[in-house]
Amino acid sequence: MTRRGLLLILSSPSGAGKSTLSRMLMAWDPTMRFSVSATTRKPRPGEVDGREYWFRSREAFQAMVDQGQMLEHAEVFGNFYGSPRAPVEAAMQAGTDTVFDIDWQGGQQVKQAMRGDVVSIFILPPSIAELDRRLRTRGQDSDEVIAGRMAKSRDEISHWAEYDYVLVNDDVERSFDNLKTILTAERLKRERQPQLSAFVRALNEEFEAR
Amino acid sequence: MTRRGLLLILSSPSGAGKSTLSRMLMAWDPTMRFSVSATTRKPRPGEVDGREYWFRSREAFQAMVDQGQMLEHAEVFGNFYGSPRAPVEAAMQAGTDTVFDIDWQGGQQVKQAMRGDVVSIFILPPSIAELDRRLRTRGQDSDEVIAGRMAKSRDEISHWAEYDYVLVNDDVERSFDNLKTILTAERLKRERQPQLSAFVRALNEEFEAR
Numbered sequence: 559m560t561r562r563g564l565l566l567i568l569s570s571p572s573g574a575g576k577s578t579l580s581r582m583l584m585a586w587d588p589t590m591r592f593s594v595s596a597t598t599r600k601p602r603p604g605e606v607d608g609r610e611y612w613f614r615s616r617e618a619f620q621a622m623v624d625q626g627q628m629l630e631h632a633e634v635f636g637n638f639y640g641s642p643r644a645p646v647e648a649a650m651q652a653g654t655d656t657v658f659d660i661d662w663q664g665g666q667q668v669k670q671a672m673r674g675d676v677v678s679i680f681i682l683p684p685s686i687a688e689l690d691r692r693l694r695t696r697g698q699d700s701d702e703v704i705a706g707r708m709a710k711s712r713d714e715i716s717h718w719a720e721y722d723y724v725l726v727n728d729d730v731e732r733s734f735d736n737l738k739t740i741l742t743a744e745r746l747k748r749e750r751q752p753q754l755s756a757f758v759r760a761l762n763e764e765f766e767a768r
Numbered sequence: 769m770t771r772r773g774l775l776l777i778l779s780s781p782s783g784a785g786k787s788t789l790s791r792m793l794m795a796w797d798p799t800m801r802f803s804v805s806a807t808t809r810k811p812r813p814g815e816v817d818g819r820e821y822w823f824r825s826r827e828a829f830q831a832m833v834d835q836g837q838m839l840e841h842a843e844v845f846g847n848f849y850g851s852p853r854a855p856v857e858a859a860m861q862a863g864t865d866t867v868f869d870i871d872w873q874g875g876q877q878v879k880q881a882m883r884g885d886v887v888s889i890f891i892l893p894p895s896i897a898e899l900d901r902r903l904r905t906r907g908q909d910s911d912e913v914i915a916g917r918m919a920k921s922r923d924e925i926s927h928w929a930e931y932d933y934v935l936v937n938d939d940v941e942r943s944f945d946n947l948k949t950i951l952t953a954e955r956l957k958r959e960r961q962p963q964l965s966a967f968v969r970a971l972n973e974e975f976e977a978r
Contacts, residue, residue, distance in 0.1 A: 746934070
């Protein structure tokens with residue numbers, strides 16, 4: 559009997575290291591699936607449909623929402639973002655764990671919908687100065703965009719207390735170790751090991767046969 | 769602000785490796801405290817009062833129960849066993865984690881009394897043949913005693929599904945790794961990091977000061 563795949567939600571303000579950490583996690587365990595979000599925002603140079611995002615028109619996005627095909631969705635800076643439901647449910651059935659790189663609004667909705675299958679982790683930056691520095695060294699955004707991101711970051715951070723686990727990302731290797739540790743422990747939870755029922759049945763048969 | 773110490777309950781049938789694993793864990797993290805049980809059974813050769821058990825008369829044990837000084841207690845094979853409450857509460861206040869090597873009856877009672885502070889792990893043997901072998905190679909018990917233990921083991925195993933985590937101990941090093949992983953992950957849970965409130969307050973002050 560295969561266990562149901564779990565849903566690992568990573569949230570953090572932009573620049574706290576969430577994307578790096580989720581990439582490291584996927585490289586460490588290639589059986590995991592990354593939930594590619596759909597969005598109505600325009601692709602940036604180099605972004606590929608289905609890799610960074612599923613790029614959709616407002617009409618197509620709204621149709622998916624109306625048909626219940628989004629596990630969660632929210633509007634950020636005038637664009638819509640959402641997690642398509644079907645691939646997540648298929649992964650869960652197949653016992654594949656899914657990683658979500660989504661904000662607190664998405665995290666709340668997925669948690670509401672999928673309760674016991676969700677493991678949520680909030681990643682905090684070591685300081686706002688460091689967050690600012692990381693955003694600036696990306697070098698592709700204007701001061702105005704960065705100011706907007708910082709306001710959004712503050713809002714995002716205000717939701718840290720809704721998460722199961724919290725990491726302060728002052729050292730990416732240590733945070734990665736902690737991320738692996740959390741995932742490994744969660745997989746050892748009783749309800750995530752459905753094969754144990756048959757195993758204990760076999761132990762009981764061994765008792766009977768003595 | 770110090771976090772409250774957590775209560776790590778290890779249960780398993782006799783011979784499944786629980787005592788070895790709890791010793792390994794205490795050696796790995798010497799800040800942890802082992803909850804020494806009180807018992808009315810007679811000391812065996814080599815056992816020291818306060819190390820293996822607190823050896824108490826029935827009257828003294830019953831007085832502790834009557835005065836609410838036992839966190840849990842139960843009768844096994846005509847003897848009473850219990851976990852004194854005061855050292856556990858002192859450890860929790862001091863932020864020290866306590867390891868309990870107790871059976872399902874004790875585990876249930878501690879969980880009832882201490883809910884959110886409890887992390888419970890059940891250790892299963894790889895097979896009953898192996899359990900039997902481990903009990904026999906200890907070499908200090910009669911066949912009759914071993915038969916009694918096996919009956920108790922079966923009863924103990926029947927409670928595996930009441931625990932948060934389950935380990936099948938077919939390799940003690942791997943089980944030890946898993947045990948450390950569980951403890952490390954549990955310490956990363958949001959509610960076990962009370963220092964985060966002040967940390968996030970400082971982040972907000974940094975936002976304000978920009």
